[in-house]
Amino acid sequence: MEIAVCLKRVPDTAEADVKVDATGKDIVRDKLASTINEADNYALEEALLAKEKHSANVTLVSVGSQPSEEVLRMGMAKGATAAARIDDAGLGGSDSIALAGVLAAWFKGKSFDLIVCGAIASDDGNSQVGPALAELLGLPHAAYVTKLDIQAGKVVVKRELEGGFLDVKELALPCVVTIQTGGNTPRYASIMGIKRAGAKAIEQAASVKPDSRTQLVRVYVPQVVSAAQMFEGTTDEKATKLATLLKEKGAV
C-alpha cells in the first residue's frame, strides 16, 4: 500500500505577536520559529499508524522553500519512507486551490492508494487543499477525519461535525482524507531516526504555474473592539480585584 502525506511548514504563531510586513500582504517572519502545521502532524501520525498496520510505504510531500525540508526530515525521522519538496518559487500570492493544483500536478502519474492531509492550516486558516486536490485528481475525499480505518479497497472514516457528532462514512480507495487534530497522539522522532533521516535524499520537484481564481488584497490586524473592563496593576492588585468580582458573582 502506498500512502502520501502532504505537509506544510508554518510559522509558530500560537503565542507570538503577529505583525504585518511592508508589502501589507504577509507577516514579519524573521523572529518567528517554524514548525509543522499542527493538523499535518496528526495526519502524519495517522499515516505512520497505517504504515505499521498495513506495511505501507509513506511518502511525504511539501510545497515550500528549502527550509521546508526540516518538516520532511522530521517526518522521515518518525518513520516515513521517502520525501519530496516542490519548490515554491513563483507561487507567492497563490490561493489554496492553486496550491492544490500544484500538488495535483506532482501526484499525476503516481499511484497512491491514500493521500492524507491536515484538515486545516494554522497559518491561513484554510481547509481547502485536501478536498480540492481530491477533486483535481478525480478521487473521493473526506474532511475533518478523526478516525481512519483502512479496509480492503476502502476506508471507513469518522468525521468530526459540530456539536459533538461524528459523520461515519465509507470511501472507495484511492481517496484523500484530511485529518483533524486530536484523533491520535503524534509521536516524537527518535535520535536514531533523526540520524537516519539526515542521510536520506529528498526528491526536488519544480512547481507548475499556479492558477489562482482569487487574489489577496491585504492583511491587517483587526481592531479588537473590547468592551471589557480591564483590571490593571500588579499581579497582586489584579488578583484582589478579580477575587472581589468573583465574590460579587457568588463564586466565593
Next chain:
Amino acid sequence: MSSILVLVEHRQGAIRDVTFEMLTAARKLAAPAGGKVEAVLFGDGCDAMLPGLQSQADRVVYAAGPAFKDFNYESYQKALVKLVAERKPSAVLIANSAFGTDLGPSLAVALNAGLVSDAVAFTKADSGFSVSRGMYAGKLVADWSVGSEPAVIMVRQSNFKPEPASLSGEVVRWEAGDVVSGGKTKFLSLEEVPTTGIDITKATIVVGIGRGIKEAKNMPLVQEFAKEIGAVLAASRPVVDAGWLPKEVQVGSSGKTIKPKLYIALGISGAFQHIAGMKGADTIIAVNKDPKAPIFSVAHYGIVDDLHKVIPVLRTKIKELAS
C-alpha cells in the same frame, strides 16, 4: 448582480443556525445591488422546513429525494453544478462547517470558480466580490478579491447575526437528476459523542482552560481553583487534543455550546471556534498574557497576565475573602 444561492445546511430534520446567518448576510449583499436571494434545500421529506425559508429568501429551490436523505458532498456537488449552470448566480454561499468543508473546495474546482473560505464579511465589488477572512487564529484579517462569478463563499458559523425577515419566496420544486451514479462515498451513520461524566452545559460556573496552561503538570492548579469556586472545568481544543481533559468538556463549535452564569477563560486566546461556544455566558472573565487576544473582544472583565502567576495569588485572596 444576478442571484445569491444560499445552501441550506440541515441535520437530523433541523435547519442549522448558520443557514439563517447566511440568508441574512445574503439579503444585505443582494438588496443594494438588486440581486435576489435563493435558498437551496436538498433533502428527503424536508417540506416542513419550507415556510421558515420562504420568509427569509426571494425563492426557495427545493430538490427532494432519497439521494439527499443524508448529507453527502458528492450528491450535493453534482446537484449544485447543475443548478449553477441553470441559474447562473453571482455567488454561492455555503457554511464553513464540517459539511461545507467537504463540499465547498471540490465544488469550486468543479465550477472552476474562485473560493474564499471562513468568510466573516463580504461586499460586491465592481467585478466579483471582496471577501474578508481570518488568519493566524484570528490575529489577522485578510481581504481577498474574487474577480469572477460565481464566487463560492464559505461563511463562518456564528459570525453573522441572524435577523427576521418577512419575504414570501416562492417554492420551486427542482429536479436534481441522477446525483448518485458513480458515487465513491457512502454515508453509514451519525454518531453522538457520549457524555459520560460532567455535563458542562448544565454548570452555573465554568472555568475554561486553553493552550496557556502549557503542560499537563499545571492541571492541578486549575483543577483546585475550579473546585474552590464551585466551577466545573472545561477547555478549548488544544487541551482536549493533548488528552488532558476529555472531549465532552470541549467548548466550541466542534464541542459544546454553553451559557453559564459565569465563564472564566484562562489562557484561552479566543479562536472563533471557541468563542462560538461560550459567548452566550452571562459574565465572561478572561485572563491571558496577550493583550491582543481575541478573547478580550467578548470578555466583560479582563486581566492581561500569566495565568500561572494570577491563579495562585487569586486562590489566596479568595481564601481571605471567604474566611
